[in-house]
Amino acid sequence: MGTTQAGGGATVRRLLLGTQLRKLREARGVSREEAGYSIRASESKISRMELGRVGFKERDVADLLTLYGVEAEHERATVLGLVRDANATSWWHEYGDVLPAWFQNYVGLEEAVSEIQSYEVQFVHGLLQTAEYARAVITAGGHVTEAEEIERRVELRLKRQALLTCDHAPRLVAVLDEAALRRPWGGPELMCTQIERLLDLADLPNVRLQVMPFGSAGLSAEVGAFTLLGFAEPDLADVVYLEQFTTALYLDKPAEVAEYRHAMGNLLADSLSPEVSRDLLHTVRKEL
Structure with a gap:
């Protein structure tokens, strides 16, 4: 489980990560369907990821970065760091039952x-x-x-x-x-x-x-x-x-x-x- 974050930190990082992945995909000319196929997922899953509405698996993001031609280690490390922050547990998690x-x-x-x-x-x-x-x-x-x-x-x-x-x-x-x-x-x-x-x-x-x-x-x-x-x-x-x-x-x-x-x-x-x-x-x- 990720660390707990105060405020909207995890939400912001999830949205920013999704936006970044969308821009990388579009710059490479890759369709959502092709991106989904590369990580054994559907086109709608890619859409939800790019909108920041689902969690992210580090392996999936790493595979997408490869597909999008992001090979520089420091660039990959920056994006993968966002994955860990985006998956952090927010303070309201304890109220999940209500x-x-x-x-x-x-x-x-x-x-x-x-x-x-x-x-x-x-x-x-x-x-x-x-x-x-x-x-x-x-x-x-x-x-x-x-x-x-x-x-x-x-x-x-x-x-x-x-x-x-x-x-x-x-x-x-x-x-x-x-x-x-x-x-x-x-x-x-x-x-x-x-x-x-x-x-x-x-x-x-x-x-x-x-x-x-x-x-x-x-x-x-x-x-x-x-x-x-x-x-x-x-x-x-x-x-x-x-x-x-x-x-x-x-x-x-x-x-x-x-x-x-x-x-x-x-x-x-x-x-x-x-x-x-x-x-x-x-x-x-x-x-x-």
């Missing part, structure tokens, strides 16, 4: 980003939730009933929140629909505490919180919740994350990402400014 495979990808990406942009309609964003709010939302979902599993999911969500105050914290731009503030998860006292939490987090220099008020027309009526993940590494493409009930979609095609980036710009323009959003938060808290 963390769906489709969400493990998101947690890894979340810790590797330089910027997170999100639009939430029904819930407060997970990185901004109190423990009580998270517990109420998880319980209300109905598909988790065991008390121990609920608490482990809450604990995982709280550990993710350390991201916002770490040394290399990403920028979080969050647009929150007013409906999420008005929905009484767990009762007035719980929601009052949650709104106070939002007010505190909005003071962080890397957090920008804006509320989409009731009565606002336009794009907000057509767009569902989504998260846009941006990376500082030039070789890593931005990713749009769309969560569904039992799975999630990850979009990374430039045209698709551009549409969501444009949508986010419109949502920010249509929602209340950070200052006016803060005033609304105070108003909602007083009305509880």
Whole structure:
């Protein structure tokens, strides 16, 4: 087993390794089918490797480097070193029993980003939730009933929140629909505490919180919740994350990402400014 890595290190290295292998393959004019044949695998396996969505066997990568004409020992050593780092175990591995495979990808990406942009309609964003709010939302979902599993999911969500105050914290731009503030998860006292939490987090220099008020027309009526993940590494493409009930979609095609980036710009323009959003938060808290 590999060593344990904090943060999104393993995820980033897996993505970078996949990107590097794709570039080497394309430069050599090798098809995915040919590459798969060389390591006794399918074309789809090569695709998943190049997208950083599977683990890597050192022997497979060594064989691919040979196929791609990478013969210099120092070049091979650099790439093979990435294999070991990419296969490291991340901190959330211990939560594998309560963390769906489709969400493990998101947690890894979340810790590797330089910027997170999100639009939430029904819930407060997970990185901004109190423990009580998270517990109420998880319980209300109905598909988790065991008390121990609920608490482990809450604990995982709280550990993710350390991201916002770490040394290399990403920028979080969050647009929150007013409906999420008005929905009484767990009762007035719980929601009052949650709104106070939002007010505190909005003071962080890397957090920008804006509320989409009731009565606002336009794009907000057509767009569902989504998260846009941006990376500082030039070789890593931005990713749009769309969560569904039992799975999630990850979009990374430039045209698709551009549409969501444009949508986010419109949502920010249509929602209340950070200052006016803060005033609304105070108003909602007083009305509880």
